[in-house]
Amino acid sequence: xxxxxxxxxxxxxxxxxxxxxxxxxxxxxxxxxxxxxxxxxxxxxxxxxxxxxxxxxxxxxxxxxxxxxxxxxxxxxxxxxxxxxxxxxxxxxxxxxxxxxxxxxxxxxxxxxx
Amino acid sequence: xxxxxxxxxxxxxxxxxxxxxxxxxxxxxxxxxxxxxxxxxxxxxxxxxxxxxxxxxxxxxxxxxxxxxxxxxxxxxxxxxxxxxxxxxxxxxxxxxxxxxxxxxxxxxxxxx
Numbered sequence: 001x002x003x004x005x006x007x008x009x010x011x012x013x014x015x016x017x018x019x020x021x022x023x024x025x026x027x028x029x030x031x032x033x034x035x036x037x038x039x040x041x042x043x044x045x046x047x048x049x050x051x052x053x054x055x056x057x058x059x060x061x062x063x064x065x066x067x068x069x070x071x072x073x074x075x076x077x078x079x080x081x082x083x084x085x086x087x088x089x090x091x092x093x094x095x096x097x098x099x100x101x102x103x104x105x106x107x108x109x110x111x112x113x114x
Numbered sequence: 115x116x117x118x119x120x121x122x123x124x125x126x127x128x129x130x131x132x133x134x135x136x137x138x139x140x141x142x143x144x145x146x147x148x149x150x151x152x153x154x155x156x157x158x159x160x161x162x163x164x165x166x167x168x169x170x171x172x173x174x175x176x177x178x179x180x181x182x183x184x185x186x187x188x189x190x191x192x193x194x195x196x197x198x199x200x201x202x203x204x205x206x207x208x209x210x211x212x213x214x215x216x217x218x219x220x221x222x223x224x225x226x227x
Contacts, residue, residue, distance in 0.1 A: 004157070031213070040123070042204065042219035043158075050213065058214070090157055100146060100208025100215050105157035 003027070004106035006091050012112045019078040021109050023091030030095060032074035033103060034058075034066060037088040049074055081113045116141050118207050120218035127195050128226050135190040135221050137205030147188040148206040148215065149179055158204060164188065175199070200225045 007022035025032065031050050035043040035058075045058030047066040055066050063085060067075045074093075078085055088110050092103040119138045127133055139145060146165050150158040162173025169181040179190045188205060205218040 009155075040219060043217040045214060048213070056213070092158075100212045102148065102160055102163060103158075103215060105150075105159070107157045108155075 004091055004093055004104050006089075006106040006109050008109050009107060010110050010112075012114065013078075013081050014114055015082060017078075017081050017113075019081045019111065019113075021076040021078075021089055021091075021111070023074045023076070023106055024072050025074075025091075025093040025104070026072065027093065027095070027104070028071065029093035029104075030071075031093060031103075032068065033092040033094075034064075034074065034076045035090045035092065036060070037090055037108070043090065046076065081111075083113050085111065086113045087111060116207065116216050118205055118216050118218040120203075120205055120221050122221045123219070124222045124224065126224040126226065129197050130194050133190075133192045133195045133199070133223070135203050135205075135223070137188045137190065137218060138186050139188065139205075139207045140186065141207050141209065143209040143212075146208040146210070147179070147181060148208070149173065149177070149188075149190050150204045150206065151175075152202045152204065152220075154201070161190070161203075195223075195225055197225045197227060199223060 004025045033048040034046045049055045049068040065077045090108045091106040094103045117140045148163045149161040152158045162171050164171045164181045202220045202222045204220045206215045208215045
């Protein structure tokens with residue numbers, strides 16, 4: 001079974017702090033994704049990566065950056081956290097480089113910014 | 115523009131009743147279609163997917179979905195709901211030669227005993 005793990009289930013940070021969310025997958029998948037989930041808005045794509053050191057902006061990249069130094073690890077960075085970044089963050093991975101195929105999700109990190 | 119619509123924000127059913135969750139999509143290419151379920155506090159789990167072939171797709175936990183190209187729909191069904199099915203359900207669409215899935219806004223299912 002594919003396993004996607006996220007470093008924290010719950011996180012509380014203060015406005016202006018730098019925040020790192022880590023995601024690791026164990027199935028040698030090429031593609032990795034970061035979403036945020038808010039009530040009534042569904043999942044919105046922040047960034048994705050199709051290879052090591054490669055990244056692409058999603059629909060809502062403002063205020064976020066990402067890092068992928070190793071194939072299995074994809075980090076989401078909030079350079080200066082703000083209260084409107086309070087949300088559930090979901091990481092996902094998929095194996096197919098040719099198509100938007102099945103994505104496997106981690107359990108999520110619920111981030112609260114005070 | 116590509117989009118996915120789940121018209122029902124919240125559905126309540128009694129345990130043992132049948133269920134149908136609606137999903138409509140707008141996509142120019144032949145779509146890949148997915149249903150995911152999210153239990154409270156959890157990530158998303160794949161229920162089923164359609165790429166091609168038989169338009170009636172069987173998934174896990176007794177769910178099925180039917181692709182109707184003429185109606186641009188991919189509705190999820192279950193003949194008899196269990197209390198453990200209470201969760202949020204997301205429809206998503208992708209395609210060959212694209213790199214993103216597009217998700218609907220979700221339908222929250224509540225099950226009464």
